[in-house]
Amino acid sequence: MGTFQIEGGHSLSGEIQPQGAKNETLQILCAVLLTSEKVTIHNIPDIIDVNKLISLLRNLGVKIEKIGRSNYSFQSDDLNFEYLESEAFKKDGSGLRGSIMIVGPLLGRFGKGFIPKPGGDKIGRRRLDTHFEGFIKLGAEFRYNKEERFYGVEAPNGLIGNDMLLEEASVTGTANIVMAAVCARGTTTIYNAACEPYLQQLCKMLNSMGAKIQGIGSNLLHIEGVDTFTGCEHRILPDMIEIGSYIGLAAMTKSEITIKNVGWEHLGIIPNTFRKLGITIEKRGDDIHIPAHTEGYEIQNFIDGSIMNISDAPWPGFTPDLLSIILVVATQARGSVLIHQKMFESRLFFVDKLIDMGAKIILCDPHRATVIGHDFQSNLRSTTMTSPDIRAGVALLIAAMSAKGTSTIHNIEQIDRGYENIDERLRAIGAKIKRIA
Template identity: 70%
Template sequence: MSTFIVEGGHPLHGEITPQGAKNEALQVLCAVLLTPERVVIENLPDILDINNLISMLGDLGVKVEKLEPHTYAFQSDSINIDYLSTPEYIKKSASLRGSVMFAGPLVARFGYAVLSKPGGDKIGRRRLDTHFIGINKLGADFDYNPERHAYEIHAGSGLKGTYMLLDEASVTGTANIIMAAVLAEGVTTIYNAACEPYLQQLCKMLVSMGAKIEGIGSNLLTITGVTSLHGTTHRLLPDMIEVGSFIGMAAMTGSDITLKNVSYGDLGIMPDSFKRLGIELQLSGDDIIIPARDCYEIETFMDGSIMTFADAPWPGLSPDLLSVFLVVATQARGSVLIHQKMFESRLFFVDKLIDMGAQIILCDPHRAAVIGSGRLHSLRATNMVSPDIRAGIAMLIAAMSARGTSSIHNIDQIDRGYENIDKRLNEIGAHIMRVSN
């Protein structure tokens, strides 16, 4: 376990390029299991969760070749299905939530998969019903093995296309079902499907591999199954959560930075939401320029009521960004209500922000009211422990703007989602030291 020692109060200057999208990478890496042919994926971020998933693919028998620092080739022509029954696989898959998306490709291509209760961030309940129900409707059977604490999935007679209305627009659930349906016999219709840009990217990749998917970008997908898929080359979008994190850092530290190649058209309402926090964003080509400003003022709604930011399925605001919005609001002028609807434990890190001098009222597990001080009461340094990826980056943003030197422990959580974040920020003016414990 490592620690960041952060000396606050240093403005950032220069350019920074967002990494490849973590959440897209988790989906498309699982999709390489759908074909025995070579698949090349470009712009993969060098982060713990992605590297662990690539390692698991290698354990399954996938041939993995690193072509460039962020480009890999995969070939799944000799999968070891027996490995799914080993204690090693059960343990590894339980520690990495992204591995839940192995189920769809494996059951579609081989008629068998094993699904353990997955890990990931400690942010409350993250149910798997959408995965289970969707793949079950395609004709697979789930049997729980109490000794392994895992589900065995069988589709002996093959998967069959069907109609389904998802009870929630789960991103990973939709991805899993899509990857199962592309090789199912007949037509599958998925209503209330998730439709965020990264899922659209998965669909486009599958189409380039020979899949037949209609309605990409909408919440109604029609998939006509094919007998096999071929190889392809796919490039990841920039990570919109990292883009949002950098915007928050610039605002909190009064910095003048340029975010390069952000794929602005895929950011949805996120830029406008930051503008409602009073942050100035200038678009130059596909770059975002955040000019240095001494203060920023939170808007109110047209009727004068307090501004509220709430997460919602795409095209709503991503729940991964609310931690950033919360910490940025502490140094704005005005008040805001942060409503985290999807996860009940993601706001519990605010006690550390309160220790730093932030004026926050935690109303309940889902809502926090932030009274922005407009920098009249600068945050003060403290010691913190990162409970998850997004809370960790919010703590880092707070520490970078605080007076004094802060410590953030358990930064392995941050490393799961942000590539060499200390090195990249130090190059543009931050003072962050990594200490191995």
């Protein structure tokens, strides 16, 4: 179990480049299974979850070539289906939640797909019903081996387009169903589809491969099935979650930081949500500039004077992956805020570690926490803690960098799952952080 040792209380300065988006990359990598031709993908982040999926694809028989620091080519012209029935696949697939998205393209192209119950963050119940109900709507037969916790879908005669209303706007569920529906005979409509920028990117990539998808960016997709797909070239967007993390880090450490090439048009309400905490965010071309908040920052109230409430919601609402960052940043603001985590019931349980550091937080229930800001009148205390998941881990890292003294964070593999060489990149702008094996 790896460890970070952080000497807090230092201001940072300089420029930082966000990595490619983790959540988009996991979808895009699965889409390479739809064609036998070469697919080239740029700006792939070097993180644990992505590397696990690349390894899984390689074991499945995908020919993979690294052609640059973050650029790869993939060719799925000779797949090894025996791997899908192997114990090795059960182990590889169960260690990564994103592995579920190989089922859609395999089902669409080959008429069958298998996956062990996938892993991922322990942040509450995350159902797979949406995925498999969508496949069943397209004519697939579903089976589940309860003893081996192994899912399978088959459509030996091919898929048939259908109209469906998703019970939830699941991002991975929508992506999976889309990658199957593009191969179905006839037309499919998906209502209550997720419409996150990363899902839009997937649809645009599929169209460049020969798919016929309309309604991209809305929650109603129209898909006309096609028989074959060509290769393509695609570039991953900057990671909006990492961008939001750096905004929070700059504010908490009173640092002047420029975040380069952020893709402003894809950030939605993220910048304005941080502005509600009183953080100054300047748009400079396609960069975000955060000036040093030497006088602190003040949380807004609603127009009627009531306490600010920040909650998550499916896109274009505020992403749940950044609520932990918002929460930790609020601990040093002037004023109070109610954080409402609607989508996952265990994601706020890391606040006890912030309370141990001196933060004033009332955990109202598994979904809501009230934060009373310190206004930097008292510093968070350094401590030793363990990262429970990716996003909480980075929130704790930000807290440690603002605290006086030296903090220790264990289980940093959770952070490495979503953030590329974060210790090296933060040291480049002045952070005092060491990685201890």
